[in-house]
Amino acid sequence: MALDNDLVKRYKEKFGPAILEAWTDRKQAILVVARELLGEITVYSRDNEKFDWLSDLTAVDWPKREKRFDIVLNMYSFEKNERLRLKVQASADERVPSVQGVWSTANWMEREVFDMFGVIFEGHPDLKRILLPDEWQGYPLRKDYDILTQDTAWVRENLGIESGQ
């Protein structure tokens, strides 16, 4: 259901139209914000709203949407004992500002999103694959990457076997 409490009011006051949507789902607050202002919004969240701990940064793929990726940031504030979820929508060829400068922990989280979804984070110091081998082709967690797909060329070259799938 839609959310319009003090917190959302403060965000809307500061960033105006950049706050696209605000709602709660299962009693957890979610804000959808514009991609271009993600950097400023996260700095504001950390410094003014005291969300100094980034719990998780991940992505969800909605291939039927035009902006297929949902980049999801779960933040937590020690002072207020409160969680807040920020979402940013991006299409496959759009770059998302990196929040690695705001919370250092985002470094590996963004690398994993790049590895699994192919989202490129602007301003990340070292964006390369983290879980899969560096030369792997394909982004596994996208919905168009079938569960049985493998980078058969890589497997043939590096493991010396013909992938059974």
Next chain:
Amino acid sequence: MPDERIPFATHADQTVLGADEIVLNMGPQHPSTHGVLRVKLRLDGEKVIGSECVIGYLHRGVEKIAEHRSYQQFAPYVDRMDYVAAVSNGLGYCEAVEKLLGTEAPPRARVIRTILTELQRIASHLFWLGTHALDIGALTPLFYCLREREEILKIFEKFCGARLTTHAFRIGGLQYEAYDELEKDVERFCTPFDKRVDEYESLLTENRIWVGRTKGIGILSAKEAIDYGASGPVLRASGVKWDIRKAMPYAAYDQYKFEIPTGKNGDTFDRYIVRMEEMRQSRLICLQAIENIPTGPIMGKVGKVLKPPPGEVYHAIEAPKGELGYYIVSDGTTQPYRVRIRPPSLINLEAFDKMIRGHLVADVVAIIGTLDIVLGEVDR
């Protein structure tokens, strides 16, 4: 000159005297990297001036698999991530799906879940203590810890049939009723356990060599810990008094009295003390819980086919390693649309580079040990 092949080289890390630096590879196969972890160290003699962790050797694509299984079918996969503390993984997942469904497990199930999760916390910390001490050279605590852990695993075997990857809980509660002697067994384990922890402490805490190997090693200040997203004992030892069991209680934790140990300096010794004290507190929780297990049903009202209404939820629990979070997105079908597992070991491991700079090679194993990582969780 900084080696361009290694992207993290900066001018600040150049060697003293401009000598050549060695790149030492603690390869995926190593007796002390707790699994398949590869650490590339840049050394100036014995001093570490830079490091890079290469992970992914145990990546099994668990999040992708989740999108092709039903909610109940996915539950056993979750145990295989942090395989040392499988019960906590199961608890987090079941509670996250229950939140998604909008139900709650009945009180009896919640209390039994709490007891088993706290026993699992003790078991995980015991295993951590044994292997950490072994890496630093103390050969004996490992066997004492495994002896205690054996008792806990026997309880798990009697409860759900498996020792390690237990799949103890079901979505909505428990599947099988707790066996008759559960309370007696837990009490028989917990009563002498305090003295056993004293025994381990007598071998290590006052030992000059242990203190010399762990004090001042791998210091992480509170600010850095928060910045790097550390959680669990790593965060608490740096001085941040935060535990999800107290901040956002789940299962039956709000009914019990227990303390949250914190450290001061954020070094390896403090993390050791915090975990030892956590074992004692877990024992207290278990003893309080078995005094009063409520009667009643063990399974809530969830159907056989689970179709949560579309939406999303993020549910985090205090696993032995830190904050274990589940972000589940549902699209109204029987299979989750997306399951994201926030692995505490992976996020804690990010701080490794910060902690190791300036220390010697011999401290690398101490710091990897103190972070308490399990590669199954790091790589999923």
Next chain:
Amino acid sequence: MLMNVLHFLISIWVPLVCAVIIVAVLPLVAGYIVLMERKVMADMQARLGPMRVGPHGLLQPIADAVKLLIKEDIIPDEADKAIFWFAPLISVTAAMLAMSALAIGPWFQIAELNVGLLFVVGIGALGIFGIVLGGWSSNSHYSLLGALRSAAQLVSYETAAGMAIVGALLLAGTLSTREIIEAQSDYGMWFAFAAPVGFFVYIVASIAETNRAPFDLPEAESELVAGYMTEYSGFRWALYFLAEYTNMVVVASIATTLFLGGWLRPFAGTPAFNFLDYLPTVLMLVVGLYCFYRAPKQPVKVQSLFMVAVGLLMIVAAVVLAAPLIPAVNNMLPGLKPGLHGAFWFLLKVGLYIYLFMWLRFTFPRYRFDQLMRLGWQFLIPLSIVNVMGIGVALALHRHWGWGHIPAFGLTTVLTLLAAGWLGWAGEKKDKEHVFVGQE
């Protein structure tokens, strides 16, 4: 003429036989010390240790030896083959040569040198060559680092051990092993009680000498795999292992000779304690009877028979040890008592010293290398020098000014302990001021 020839033959044959016994028996003994270590380790870790091979694992060393002998001999491609082949030999030879000047009981000695102890310590130090060359010839990062660390550690602690030995030598007044023990019998007390600080320094230094925990960083599995031994496999590795355990026996023998009274019975001079003469027999009897008691409880028939055989062996040993106590036998063969009982007491003390090594190994974690070097150079060496000076003062008090043994040595022990306390305190103060490199 015939007497001369006989004399000559005896003076050649006895050392030769002793040498053959040592070279033949020592590998077997080292193997059984390994078994003893595994059993002691298991005991301290609440488990049983090797139980399968032979009754209670007693044939385990034989199985291990056979396995090592039939293993494939792997030599790394880039290794320097000649030195790779030669290095373990240096270690083993040095260790065994060091045994030659040591007396295991008044009869069993290969060479009675009047600079015996100097010879032993010097030759023992030659083993360092074997380690360094082994690490270097393996052509591997890990091995080289481990070998150099090991060499640095050995050299540092050799100094401390040497000064501790000097302290005891001041008391003995001679370097010959036989005469040192006689000096202890003259003093009426073992030098461990006269120079306890020196004894303590020697214990710590000897643990570091033989690369045992808590000073075993060079061979720590969790750090550098196995240090200089990484590339060695099969019997070459067994030679290094043998050298290490022989070094342990050598170091224990030096300590026993110098500090623990060698082959003397406790309270050797006091007739009131003559009942201690029966202790060897009683010990062997107890062990034998325990073997008989456990024999029927063995799961397999063969193991029962083996246990009975071991029990019988212990009973025979008890009888042999009791024989010199019968006056008739003693009058016939006067040399039997000191020979047998002396050997027994010596081996018992060496065994206890080695048990102490094992006990410390399984209790303490490992020292990091810089902490190890700091301990050696900034604590042990100054302490051992103070010890030497203290013993000099004590001897002056005793011989020149006629003080009794106990007041003189008691005073210097107290002064040396004060010095040790000061050194420890100063070291810790320095540690606190030393800002760790990682902290900014």
